[in-house]
Amino acid sequence: MSDAQPIGRQHRELVSMLERLNDAVKNRESREEIYRIIDAVIASTRLHFATEEQLMIQCGYPEIESHRNMHAQMVDDALHLKGKLDYVGDEMFTEWFNHWPFSRVLAHIQYADRQVEDYIIRAGMRQ
Numbered sequence: 001m002s003d004a005q006p007i008g009r010q011h012r013e014l015v016s017m018l019e020r021l022n023d024a025v026k027n028r029e030s031r032e033e034i035y036r037i038i039d040a041v042i043a044s045t046r047l048h049f050a051t052e053e054q055l056m057i058q059c060g061y062p063e064i065e066s067h068r069n070m071h072a073q074m075v076d077d078a079l080h081l082k083g084k085l086d087y088v089g090d091e092m093f094t095e096w097f098n099h100w101p102f103s104r105v106l107a108h109i110q111y112a113d114r115q116v117e118d119y120i121i122r123a124g125m126r127q
């Protein structure tokens with residue numbers, strides 16, 4: 001295993017980054033700042049997905065393919081929406097943000113990843 005962080009801690013960090021992003025949009029902070037946070041979230045999310053997929057392989061998680069597809073879809077959606085944000089005005093920006101795929105990342109962590117974490121624990125692997 002690499003010396004990457006345990007996934008439980010990565011999940012908590014991702015959740016707090018997403019909360020920070022949400023606040024930045026709500027408080028109408030500058031787009032530069034919002035984009036900076038979005039880029040940081042995407043980078044951390046990619047790193048986290050790689051860590052989690054590695055752990056799933058190591059513990060023989062049975063639904064790795066479908067879980068991996070969910071990860072790929074979330075990254076694609078985030079990059080796609082980020083590209084579109086450049087072309088909308090401030091009102092639309094907030095409106096679009098409410099459909100932001102990162103809320104799906106939160107749901108993913110709460111449900112799909114919970115199963116992975118439980119499986120890893122049952123498999124007797126330390127995260």
Ligand SMILES: [Fe+2]
Nearest residue numbers: 011052109113
């Ligand atoms: Fe995860």
Ligand SMILES: [Fe+2]
Nearest residue numbers: 052108112113
């Ligand atoms: Fe996941």
